[in-house]
Amino acid sequence: MAQSAEKLGWLAEKVSAGEIETVLVAFPDHYGRLMGKRFEAEFFVEQVAEHGTHGCDYLLTTDMEMEPVQGYRFANWELGYGDFHLVPDLSTLRPASWLEKSAIVLCDLEDERTHALVEVAPRTLLKRQLERVKALGYTVMAASELEYYLYRISYPEAHKQGYAGLEPAGYYLEDYHLLQGTREEPFTAAVRRHLKASGIPVENSKGEWGLGQHEVNVRYAEALEMADRHAIFKQCLKEIADSMGLSVTFMAKPHHGQAGSSCHIHLSLWKDGQNAFAGEESYGPVKGSKVFGQFLAGWIAHVPDLMPFYAPTVNSYKRYEDGSWAPTRLAWSYDNRTAGFRVVGHGPSLRIECRIGGADLNPYLALAAALASGLDGLERNLTPPPIFQGDIYQARHLPRVPYTLGEAVEGFAQSAFAKEALGEAAHEHYTHFFRTEWQAFNRAVTDWERRRYFERI
Template identity: 65%
Template sequence: MDRKGFLTTEELRSKTVEGLIDTIVVGFTDHYGRLMGKRVDSEYFLDSVLEDGTHGCNYLLTTDIAMEPVPGYKYANWELGYGDFHLVPDLKTLRIADWLEKTALVICDVHNDKSHQLESIAPRSILKKQLDNLQSDGMDCFAASELEYYLLENTYKQAFEQGYQNLSPAGYYLEDYHIMQGTRNEKFTSAARKHLKKSGIPIETSKGEWGMGQHELNVKYADVLSMADNHVVYKQCMKEVADAMGLSVTFMAKFATDQAGSSSHIHMSLWKDGENAFVGNQAIGPVQGSDLFRWFLGGWIRHVPDVMPFYAPTVNSYKRFVDGSWAPTRLAWSYDNRTAGFRVVGSGKSLRIECRIPGADCNPYLAFAASLASGLNGIKNKIEPPECFEGDIYAAAHLPRVPYTLSEAVNIFEQNEFAKNTFGKEVVEHYTHFFRNEQKAYDTSVTDWERKRYFEQI
């Protein structure tokens, strides 16, 4: 991985002495994928946190999005007193946070405060468990996530005060690939590109997307754990740069009923001995690939319903899956076909699988873990993929469909033996409770849609 923008401890010490860095963001992600943690004085970090880590309240792995403690978790609750967990910096992730003044950032693993082992329910721990399975077979996984987002001319505070109504997208016609419309937002986008590049995230391209004010900024692929870390830093940077400019960005999967959803397409390939292990001479539909490629694809497709909440974690996620909207709705694969849930792209060393199912609201650690686990199970059990589909998959009503709602997806996940065997019963039980609470919050809330529909007419 390119280490430009990253820091060794010696470099951090030198920059601290020179007064170039005085603050370290010590962070991890909660279940929603939000960066949580502390700001630490850089001298204190070097003297203490570097060796000993720091602590956080374990309720952070049981809270809802509004930070309310949620009852019913075995992991942490009022009866157990909401104790601490241990945040252990992964120094390979120590980097400049270029968009912040004199600040560096480090991603932490979450450890149990008593056993000092990884907390099994923490998102990064779940991905690392799957990486252990992969690396025991002598393989590596490279991945990229293509994040889409909407840029708005309102500040976050203005959006809140307006009840998230009558917001002003930073665009007034569909701007997919439009250079002129993109130019209007280049002040923000160029700043984001430059900050990300200086913060250890190599940049590829940025472009307008198929929505008013919708954009995509692509970063270079990396090993799967680094890519998940980069995904988290990317979102944090984008939000904070927008906030500083009096703008806002949203990574909702479906920001508006009449606009395109925002995705996080996942590209993935396995490598062994420095070579792409998907490359081979077998004809798999129109693709030349290996047994590993074929079985990985078969397992990834087969297990989508089993782990769907890890790709689509909110009620809003499922409103993106609309036919003819560029979001996939059916479980099929094709070569370079954007109507497919799984789009195979590239050839030779660039051969890879693109899963188009996850939305921009996914937690990257969970989405990557689900993808990798499904593919590896496919290899283990030699799961054959369905026949390559050619044509408009939206029109193929006979093909199996992604779940329609979070409730439907969680019902499958809760009872699923593959999920339990892969992630552990404790993890499945914990996340089932998490997703059910998210569904309950929606089911018991009165929405603007209901008021518009029923206030006078009922």
């Protein structure tokens, strides 16, 4: 509460001085996109900060094209598509320095009548898992490493070209390459500067393995704050690119034959200011606590149950190629980039890096999945499989991640664990959401099909 009051006081001062004129009031949808409204700053301070605002509940039933999809219990034509309540979380209030005289705040969604949290909202799902963690006496520290591709073409022009033949910002593989990174620095420096000025501290940026592929890493934080940083990060990068006549994509696999874009999630549990993963139990060459081993075991075990939360689109599954830097099999190892679960650090810095998620994931859903899985490991005292050493791409005996979104969705739909962990309503809601995405793809006629069959079939 004290932090919220301090943030609101800061905003009131900036508004009075004429330095802030607009407040973006936003929430993440299923895809992790930020939806919401822009408010005159004076009105936000006087009314919205305390009372919130409203949004149409169809926003949690739309597809990528903003078409309302039928078949949801939560909202539909029969129910009339009413409102839910947007409640600003003032602890998230910060400048949006990449926009002129603007601030941004993220919201929780509540039922208009009962004021209970909307159970199917992504931010709610993460908060519910964090409540379970808190009940056990832990806090969660997390970081999400996002990769993206940068192009020397504006979004409108890319759209006109059907997103084909786009010129990447780089013309050779630039992983850690400073010279090529310098050529992209006008964009990347602006990103680092504006993230920092917007209360999202940055650690570094670097070139990645694809043509024009890059990564900007922000500092780790408590899990909900990290998810909020992730969502704002993507909004910031897209809008900076748009303002510079460039474009970025967070597709998991925008190009055949090049590296996919990942979202590596680093996570550890903490208690009384100490890393609860640190300990002297032996897990092969790794020293950690029983909590570490149990959490790791649960996280690995339940990837098949919650896979759509790490890989939510049809394109996500194109990334899982052997020898491509993306993990294809469920195993853990120490400091081994072929592993789906790469354990890094030691002692107080010991943490689990899950490399399965793509840059297209929704951070709230992915972190909720990680916590639900790890907590099950704690509650059932699970033991992780033996550490794997070597090239996991060659370990054909290990279980593989699903090949398609369709396969992953059916695993999710049939999972008793997913239903229990998320609650029946949320499980049904997201089953319908992911099935709808898969069905939309199956109905589409692709350029690949026309090139292959138009003349020669």
